[in-house]
Amino acid sequence: MDKVYRKYREQVLAGKIQDEIGIEAFQTDHFGSGVVRKENDLNNEEKQYLLAVERGDMANVRRYLEDAPVYYSININCTDPLGRSALLVAIENENLEMIELLLSFGVEMRDALLHAINEENVEAVELLLQYQASRKKDLTLMGHSGDRDMEGYLGGTPSDSFTPDITPIILAAHRDNYEIIKILLDRGDRIPKPHDVQCSCRECVANSSDDILRHSRSRINAYRALASPSLIALSSKDPVLTAFELSWELKRLSRIENEFKIEYEGLSVQCQDFAVDLLDQTRGSHELEIVLNHDSSGAVPHDSSPDRMKLSRLKLAIKYKQKKFVAHSNCQQLLASLWYEGLPGFRRRHIAFKVIMTSVIGMLFPLWSLIYIMVPKSSLGKLLRKPFVKFICHSSSYFTFLFLLILASQHIESIDSITLWGESKASSSLQLGEIRGAPPTIIEWMILLWVIGLIWAEIKQLWDEGAQEYIQDMWNILDFATNTLYIATITLRIVAYMNVERDVSGGVPTRYVPRKDWNAFDPNLIAEGTFAAANIFSTLKLIYIFTVNPHLGPLQISLGRMVMDIMKFMFVYFLALFSFACGINQLYWYYAAARRQECQVSENECKKNHEALSNLFEIMQTLYWGNFGLIDLEHFTLKEDHTITQLLLKLMFGTYSWIAIVVLLNMLIAMMSNSFQIISSMQDTEWKFARSKMWMSYFEEGGTLPAPFNIIPTPKTVWNILVWLKNVFCRCSKRQKRNRWQSIRKLVKKIHDREQKYQAVVRDLIKRYIMSKQRFKEDEGVTEDDINEIKTDVSSFRYELLEILRNNGMKIPEYTQNKPSSSKKKQRKKRYRTR
DSSP: HHHHHHHHHHHHTSOOOOOHHHHHHHHHHOTTTSSSSOOSSHHHHHHHHHHHHHTHHHHHHHHHHHTTTOOOOOTTTTTTTTTTTTHHHHTTTTTTTHHHHHHHHTTOOOOHHHHHHHTTTTHHHHHHHHHHHHHHHHHHTTTOOOOHHHHEEEEEEEESSSSSTTTTHHHHHTOOOOOHHHHHHHTOOOOOOOOTTOOSHHHHHHHHOOOOHHHHHHOOOOOOOOOOOOHHHHHSSSSHHHHHHHHHHHHHHHOOGGGGGGHHHHHHHHHHHHHHHHTTTTOSSHHHHHHHOOOOTOOOSSSOOTTTTOHHHHHHHHHHHHHHHHHHHHHHHHHHHHTTTTSSOOTSOOOOHHHHHHHHHHTTHHHHHHHHHHTTHHHHHHHHHHHHHHHHHHHHHHHHOOOOOOOHHTTTTOEEEEETEEEEEEEESOOOGGSTTOOOOHHHHHHHHHHHHHHHHHHHHHHHOHHHHTSSSHHHHHHHHHHHHHHHHHHHHHHHHHHHHHHHTOOOTTTOOGGGGGGGTTTTHHHHHHHHHHHHHHHTTHHHHHGSSSHHHHHHHHHHHHHHHEEEEEHHHHHHHHHHHHHHHHHHHOOOOOOOHHHOOTTTOOGGGGGGGGHHHHHHHHHHHHHHTTOGGOOOOOOOHHHHHHHHHHHHHHHHHIIIIIHHHHHHHHHHHHHHHHHHTHHHHHHHHHHHHHHHHHHSSSSSTTTTTTGGHHHHHHHHHHHHHHHHSOOOOHHHHHHHHHHHHHHHHHHHHHHHHHHHHHHHHHHHHHHHHHHHHHHHTHHHHHHHHHHHHHHHHHHHHHHHHHHHTTTOOOOOOOOOOHHHHHHHOHHHHOO
């Protein structure tokens, strides 16, 4: 349609079509009434003037501009039906000479700079900026201090093509044009960060009240500009950190402003890709280590372990969930080398050697732990601090703990005679589990030691990471729940023991009461329930250890995503369950009461089926188990001859079963299948990110000893406590203060050197990124814009050649589009004779 109208407009401007009725009909049919300007707003000379600009006819355009006040009744700032002025036409055609000619005659800029940036015409942008700066200087010297006049003259009038919040630097960032952004940044243009989406300042409240859509769109435009890779590369001292923070903020905005979720998520992915592209430009381990170990917080480096990498930037990437960055091959190569540190060549060994070596290290973990407690600085003690060895020892300790739980759940110990606190009770089949307030067995004492060690490890982790970081990991939540259940079990066992001792001291022998006579809320019974639940959670923790495996790791991630789908499904399911339970309870309440009275009067006529529908809670249980086929229709059969009520009961049960089994269950299967497909499409990235998180936990200082050896105070711990007490309570002498200031100066110098190295590496990465980007653009091939540019150059060259031939006295045929009227032709001849 655009090509058809362009051809029609050229014919109109050339004077070949003069029917105004036909023009208006064309505009109405194809563009709607009142959208496009009418052709009769332009006179014939203005049409010839715009057509000459579009064809690149420099000579005729110059004549029109020079003779406009005298011979031609034209407005040099007129616009065509599409709202384009002569300057905009020249910018679209990328005709720099025409742009210079028009500017030299004082054509209004208006929004020409924005159009030049939109067309990514770097030369035109430079030309317009120079003209804008010179005009501003001239107006200042001439004494035009009015801001409105100056802005209007320099192109500050509102644009029909761009919204008011679009500035040149924002539009250049949208186009991600490196050269134009650099020109504008050198000029001093900046993009202010938008206010928070929940900001309640006067400006935000006023803009939201005035036009909430424009307010939201202006925020999106600003963030789209801030997410430009070229802008980040040119304006940020730490582009990797800027990309991380901006990506995280855009994710947050996508959750808050759901209406623009797709736009914000796309910008977030764009920032992640930019960080990955920068990481891809590293050319060696030295550059990679500088990038991944850089700490933007300015933390003081510790001298206790100078050979150990801190990986501060990689920790930050994990915190901001930059999965592509963490899963990049460069990061994974460095992490793998650190993970297998201390075991050179382990990855290249045969699988049999790996299994044997891992088993030997795992079985000897008590010996490794004792060596580290006694001599932590020895070669064997240092080997235990290596991440892979540390992981094997911790895993072996946990497997031992699970083995003890299995033994405790089997209740294998039975006694013929038990002596408890001076009492003797002979029994050939009595077990400790049948005694109220029984003392712990040897296995339970060992489990208690492991539980204390695991709880202490979690406390140290919570202290080191902080509560906010701790709760963000779901495995930490599982560990917290497991430890809470173990603490509840221990507490209830103590309460049960104290209750039994109180009864015995009071002369009431309740220790050997048969289990069938215990109270339903006896602490022993509740303790067994909490202990059983804790055993389930402890066994499920094995899934976390399977993360290191390339086959089980992706399966574990898919299972975690499906758990979230199940949680969403359960909300809808229980809503349907509760609604049908309320309806059935409303119908069956009278009959349930009648069956209870019958059971109280005569047990012969009592049927237990009524208990399944006796109250709301029982009805919900009945409907739940009905999904698995464990409830038949006899529970919904009435003894009374109430056919309608019975029919409604069966109809409600059938409808519920159809909704729960046919609809909701299949919806859950579809949701889980979709989650599995998503994980499968990003299987490698998701698994490497999860594995990296687990690896990083073993790279940290501390937590070297596995449970239960970590509860034993070591000489290292005692020494650290003494040093801390000395720093807190002892006053420093002048010499110590001087040494302290000297050490601080050295640390500041070290931080400064580290920052300089990082900035040098970042500059190299940015240069390589820009060069690769430019090479990619060069390899794109010929586009339609290139062909149009060639056509414009050929047309301009044609008219220049015709003008040269005409000036040399050759007879050149006159074109109708350049013919002035007869009276004006006479005036021109008269002027030439005067010259």
